[in-house]
Amino acid sequence: MSSGATNASPYDVYGGQPYNTSNRSNVSQWVAFAARRTNPELQRLKLARNDVVLNGGIYAVYRKQEIDVQAGETPLTTDTSNSSTNNNGYERRGAEAFIPDVWVQFLWNKLRFEAEAATIWGSIENSPARNSVSDPVKLRSWGLATQAELRAVEDKLRVQFGAGWASGDQNVEGLNPGPSGLQTRLSEGAISSFRFHPSYQIDYIFFRKIMTRVQNAYYFRPSVEYDFIRNPNGQKLGGGAAIIWSRASEFVQTPGNKRDLGVELDLQVYYQSKDGNLNDDPTKLGGFYSAIQYGVFFPLGGLDYLPGESSSPATPAGVSFDLSTAQTVRLIMGVLF
Numbered sequence: 001m002s003s004g005a006t007n008a009s010p011y012d013v014y015g016g017q018p019y020n021t022s023n024r025s026n027v028s029q030w031v032a033f034a035a036r037r038t039n040p041e042l043q044r045l046k047l048a049r050n051d052v053v054l055n056g057g058i059y060a061v062y063r064k065q066e067i068d069v070q071a072g073e074t075p076l077t078t079d080t081s082n083s084s085t086n087n088n089g090y091e092r093r094g095a096e097a098f099i100p101d102v103w104v105q106f107l108w109n110k111l112r113f114e115a116e117a118a119t120i121w122g123s124i125e126n127s128p129a130r131n132s133v134s135d136p137v138k139l140r141s142w143g144l145a146t147q148a149e150l151r152a153v154e155d156k157l158r159v160q161f162g163a164g165w166a167s168g169d170q171n172v173e174g175l176n177p178g179p180s181g182l183q184t185r186l187s188e189g190a191i192s193s194f195r196f197h198p199s200y201q202i203d204y205i206f207f208r209k210i211m212t213r214v215q216n217a218y219y220f221r222p223s224v225e226y227d228f229i230r231n232p233n234g235q236k237l238g239g240g241a242a243i244i245w246s247r248a249s250e251f252v253q254t255p256g257n258k259r260d261l262g263v264e265l266d267l268q269v270y271y272q273s274k275d276g277n278l279n280d281d282p283t284k285l286g287g288f289y290s291a292i293q294y295g296v297f298f299p300l301g302g303l304d305y306l307p308g309e310s311s312s313p314a315t316p317a318g319v320s321f322d323l324s325t326a327q328t329v330r331l332i333m334g335v336l337f
Contacts, residue, residue: 025090029063035103043107053107061099063122068093094125097139110151117144120194138190142167145200156227156238162202165218166194168249175216175253203244204266204295205326216253217261219246234287235274242266248302258301268293287337293330299323 035057038046046053070091101118122139145164151157168175171189196214201207202221207214223242230236246261248254254261270291304323 024066025068027063027065029061032058032060034058047107047109050109053105055105055107057103059101059103061101062096063099064096065093067091068095092126094136095122095127097122110155112149112151113147115144115146117142118194119143124191140167140190141192141194143194143196145196153226154230156230158225160221160223160225162221162223163219164196164202164214164221166196166215166249167192168216168253169193170250170252172253175211175248177215203242203264203297204293204328204330205297206244206246206262206264209328210297210326216250217246217248219244221245231274233274235272237269237271239269240267251302254302256301256304256306258304260300261302262297262299264295264297266293266295288335289332290334291330291332293328293332295328295330297326299325 035055037055037057038053043053067090070089098121099118101116103116104114106113120139120141123136124139125136127137143164143166145162147160147162149158149160152159169189169192172193177193177195193216195216198213200214202214202219207217207219211217221242221244223240225238225240227236227238229238242265244264244266246264247259248261251257251259268291271289273288
């Protein structure tokens with residue numbers, strides 16, 4: 001449960017424990033989780049026999065909130081009225097959502113395939129995104145991430161292909177949400193923008209720094225890694241390359257009203273020493289680790305200006321607006337233990 005507004009004040013010089021001003025403003029949720037995962041030793045034995053290994057699980061959440069702090073207001077009392085005309089700083093929210101998340105893993109020989117899918121299915125009776133007085137705003141968003149990997153040459157070579165999709169919203173202009181987390185809507189319709197967790201990183205520039213996460217878009221990511229040196233004690237030296245092609249789920253959300261957002265090329269060279277006990281397992285990192293990474297992002301039509309925007313009468317003389325590539329260089333050095 002997440003507590004709502006409290007009586008905490010920056011002017012309270014005597015301190016004290018703040019208390020909740022209304023229990024009905026709390027966000028409550030119920031979680032159910034179930035998973036099946038093969039024992040690691042048994043899994044290695046099955047793969048050595050060329051048997052198929054299947055793992056999977058589901059994580060489901062039901063979340064609701066009855067009332068909430070009204071935008072620009074401060075709760076004055078523990079008012080619990082459902083009325084939005086006498087709310088003392090609260091307003092009716094009436095939000096509820098069912099959020100299932102399913103994961104599956106398929107293993108066979110040197111092949112690995114994983115997929116995770118999630119959806120947010122619910123409604124909000126009263127929100128900044130609401131256009132109709134009588135009907136609540138529906139929540140209908142979807143997300144999917146997949147990854148396939150094939151290992152070869154004594155596991156020194158790893159060829160991967162990943163893809164992901166976060167549903168967009170054709171009733172919203174812009175790929176990024178507003179400060180409130182809900183985007184201003186152009187017309188009626190369900191809220192269908194989906195956002196990946198920012199810790200799920202697939203590149204160096206576009207989704208990591210510009211978009212801050214995968215949202216309202218889908219991507220394709222082929223990649224390859226090769227260990228030029230790979231010892232049983234964990235020491236290794238190698239390199240890798242990845243290409244990420246990103247596209248908007250709804251082209252009307254992009255500045256240029258086109259699906260193609262850009263193509264990014266990411267390169268890296270990495271080294272890991274044999275120091276540390278964790279290096280007894282070559283799949284784990286331990287001891288000294290370093291990597292140098294380079295990325296370049298080529299923007300495409302979806303991020304471009306519409307016809308006439310780059311050369312309007314208000315544009316100062318001698319000033320032009322053109323898309324240019326973005327580049328980054330990262331050096332990582334550390335000791336893992």
